[in-house]
Amino acid sequence: MVHIISKKSVSFIGQSLAAKIDEQLFSKYGFKVEQLMELAGLASAQAIAAHYPKSKVAVLCGPGNNGGDGFVCARHLQQFGFNPSIVYPKESKNELMKSLVIQCETSSIPVQPNxxxxxxxxxxxxxxxxxxxxxxxxxxxxxxxxKAVRASGIHVFSIDIPSGWDVENGAPSEASEDIIHPHAVISLTLPKMCMKSWTGPHFLGGRFVPRGLVEEHGLQMPVYPGFEQIVKVED
Amino acid sequence: MVHIISKKSVSFIGQSLAAKIDEQLFSKYGFKVEQLMELAGLASAQAIAAHYPKSKVAVLCGPGNNGGDGFVCARHLQQFGFNPSIVYPKESKNELMKSLVIQCETSSIPVQPNxxxxxxxxxxxxxxxxxxxxxxxxxxxxxxxxKAVRASGIHVFSIDIPSGWDVENGAPSEASEDIIHPHAVISLTLPKMCMKSWTGPHFLGGRFVPRGLVEEHGLQMPVYPGFEQIVKVED
Incomplete structure (x- = not known):
């Protein structure tokens, strides 16, 4: 059971504030990418395990930090009894991304470009x-x-932003074929503006934002129960 | 509620096997210390939040990775509503340990040597x-x-090994004043031999060991329910 919070109880943030928060977590607040990516990927996997039955799952990973969250998510999904395969179309030269590939491959999680x-x-x-x-x-x-994912009609769970969406304005059109039309979404840290009008299943994770940062930007953070790492957002 | 497993359902490991598993996680399986420390510290904080009411808590951190787990644990404890203070008697020059100090200090978690x-x-x-x-x-x-902790009579929760214990043979003596006599313990990855005769509250965390490593060493791993990161071990 995932605790439910109201949409009205959290801030929805724009692209520049999201970037600023991210930058400050690593500079002023001294976090390492590996630490927050681990928590983001874990929260994503927990939301998936809370919402879908155990199954085969294709995890599409981009070359940046969102893709890194995907690799970590796949690793935890395997621990939760899912059977993940990674689709990694554009290999990154980043040291951490290379480690994530090794972690998955040595755990028998296939990593392929297509x-x-x-x-x-x-x-x-x-x-x-x-x-x-x-x-x-x-x-x-x-x-x-x-396009192939859209054509497949398979349920898609998006991490942080449904890919192809404008972070603030959302999906260019309901009919667009080269964007993700997700079945469910997990927002990380705080939901982005594009999620304001979203009415499907919506999770929230990223229980790591320090108080100082919350106060500095006047953020309305979710109230997580007990020691949980995710909540569900409803109207 | 934390799921309970039987002591008989997991391997208890010695010091050299624990070191070997640790070494392989970072070499062969490509993990970063930051990733596994984050999961270890989170699991520790979850066990504490499951077992004790929210309160002030002094977190004693050594200069090595066990101390790093303590820093991460303190950070999560604060997110869970506890009020942690860190005691860090011997500062490490390690880059990650320095970051952990910054993370805590910028989150208003005091870090002091005494x-x-x-x-x-x-x-x-x-x-x-x-x-x-x-x-x-x-x-x-x-x-x-x-000695001061022993004399205080305050409840102690130990991460992985009660400090001062022999990893395989346990407490030198019930009367020893320069070792920890814990109230509860969380073992990480798998319990060590010294925990075999332990009868107090005992948690287990570290849901990240890859299958290949489990098979290579013939380890009996705990069965975690759902997407939980901790279990409780009983007779």
Whole structure:
């Protein structure tokens, strides 16, 4: 059971504030990317395990930190009894991303650049392609993947931002074929503006924001119960 | 509610196997210390929040990775509504340890080398001084702190190994004054041999060990329910 909070009880933030918070977590507040990515990926996996039955799951990972969250999420999903496969279309030269590939591959989680040929046998796709720093439109090799995912009709769970969406204005159009039309979303730290009108299943994770940062920006943070790492956001 | 498992359902490991597993997680399986420390500290904080009411808590951190787990634990305890203060008697020059100090200090968690002068006002102490690589006896400045903690009679929660214990043979003597006599313990990854005859509250965390490593060493791992990060071990 995931605790439910009201949409009205948390701040929805824009792209520049999201970037500022991210920057300050690593500079002023001394966090390491590895630490917060681990918590973000864990929260994402917990939301998926809370919402979907155990199954095969294709995890689409971009080359940036959103993709890193996806790798970590896949690792935890395996611990939770899911059977993840990673789709990693554009390899990053970043040291941490290389480690994440090794962690998954040595845990028998396949990492491949293309969508699985048996995609239709996957009941669930996790979208960790682009995060809050994305500016549309998506480019190749991602456009082709986004179109194939859309055409597949498979349920998609998006991490932080549904890929291809404008972080503040949301989906360009209901009919767009080169963006993700998610079934459920987990927002990290705080929901972004694009989630304001979202009415589907919506989780929130990222229980790590220091008080000083909350006060500095006057943020309305979610109240998490007990020692939980996720909540569900409803109207 | 924390799920309970039987002591008979998990392996108890010795010091050299614990060191070997640790080494392989970072070499062969590509993990970063920051990732596993974050999960270890989170699991420790969750066990504390599951077992004790919210309160002031003094977290004793050694200069090694066990101390790092303590810093991370303190950070999460604050998120869970506890009021932590860190006692860090011997500063490490390690880059990650320096970051952990900054993370705590910028979150208004005091970090000081000595026990608080008002120690008696703390209902709980967390012991993250020495981990599985410790070989007795403890030395200064730790001996003095261990004696003061013993004399205080305050409940102590130990992370991985009660400090001052022999990892395989346990407490040198019930009467020893320069070791921790814990009220409760969380073992990380798997319990160490010294915990075999322990009958007090015993938690287990570290839901991150890859299958390959489990199989290579024939380990009997705990079965965690759902997406939980801790279980409780009973007879």
């Amino acid at each position: 969508l699985p040929t048996d995609l239709q046998s996957f009941p669930l796709i996790v979208d960790a392609l682009f995060g809050f720093s994305f500016k549309p439109p998506a480019r190749e090799p991602f456009t082709e993947i986004l | 026990l608080p002068t008002d120690l008696q006002s703390f209902p709980l102490i967390v012991d993250a001084l020495f981990g599985f690589s410790f070989k007795p006896p403890a030395r200064e400045p730790f001996t003095e702190i261990l």
